[in-house]
Amino acid sequence: MNAPLVVGTIMAVGSLAYVLQPLFVDDHPVCPACGRRPEDDAVYCSSCGRRLERGGGGDPE
Protein backbone atom coordinates (compact mmCIF):
# COMPACT_ATOMS: atom_id res chain seq x y z
CA MET A 1 0.00 0.00 0.00
CA ASN A 2 1.22 3.47 -0.83
CA ALA A 3 1.27 5.22 2.54
CA PRO A 4 1.90 8.79 1.31
CA LEU A 5 -1.00 8.42 -1.11
CA VAL A 6 -3.33 7.26 1.69
CA VAL A 7 -2.25 10.11 3.98
CA GLY A 8 -2.71 12.62 1.18
CA THR A 9 -6.17 11.28 0.41
CA ILE A 10 -7.23 11.47 4.04
CA MET A 11 -5.94 15.04 4.34
CA ALA A 12 -7.72 16.03 1.12
CA VAL A 13 -11.02 14.55 2.26
CA GLY A 14 -10.62 16.12 5.70
CA SER A 15 -9.92 19.59 4.34
CA LEU A 16 -12.75 19.27 1.86
CA ALA A 17 -15.17 18.33 4.63
CA TYR A 18 -13.93 21.30 6.67
CA VAL A 19 -14.53 23.68 3.77
CA LEU A 20 -17.97 22.27 2.99
CA GLN A 21 -19.06 22.07 6.64
CA PRO A 22 -20.96 25.42 6.67
CA LEU A 23 -23.07 24.21 3.78
CA PHE A 24 -24.36 21.23 5.74
CA VAL A 25 -24.63 22.88 9.14
CA ASP A 26 -27.37 25.39 8.51
CA ASP A 27 -27.45 27.54 11.62
CA HIS A 28 -29.37 30.42 10.14
CA PRO A 29 -32.39 31.65 12.07
CA VAL A 30 -35.82 31.27 10.54
CA CYS A 31 -38.64 33.79 10.85
CA PRO A 32 -42.11 32.20 11.19
CA ALA A 33 -43.46 34.84 8.81
CA CYS A 34 -40.58 35.71 6.47
CA GLY A 35 -38.64 32.45 6.36
CA ARG A 36 -34.88 32.01 6.48
CA ARG A 37 -32.93 35.11 7.50
CA PRO A 38 -29.44 35.93 6.15
CA GLU A 39 -28.12 37.21 9.50
CA ASP A 40 -26.85 34.11 11.30
CA ASP A 41 -26.64 35.82 14.71
CA ALA A 42 -29.92 37.70 14.63
CA VAL A 43 -32.45 37.15 17.43
CA TYR A 44 -35.34 39.11 16.00
CA CYS A 45 -36.42 39.44 12.38
CA SER A 46 -35.19 42.65 10.79
CA SER A 47 -38.26 42.70 8.56
CA CYS A 48 -41.23 42.05 10.84
CA GLY A 49 -39.70 41.99 14.34
CA ARG A 50 -40.75 38.44 15.27
CA ARG A 51 -38.47 36.30 17.39
CA LEU A 52 -36.43 34.00 15.15
CA GLU A 53 -36.18 30.24 15.49
CA ARG A 54 -33.00 28.28 14.98
CA GLY A 55 -33.11 25.73 12.21
CA GLY A 56 -30.11 23.68 13.37
CA GLY A 57 -31.63 22.35 16.58
CA GLY A 58 -28.19 22.13 18.23
CA ASP A 59 -28.75 25.25 20.30
CA PRO A 60 -29.15 24.31 24.00
CA GLU A 61 -31.31 27.35 24.70
Ligand SMILES: [Zn+2]
Ligand atom coordinates in the same frame (compact mmCIF):
# COMPACT_ATOMS: atom_id res chain seq x y z
ZN1 LIG B 1 -40.04 38.27 9.73
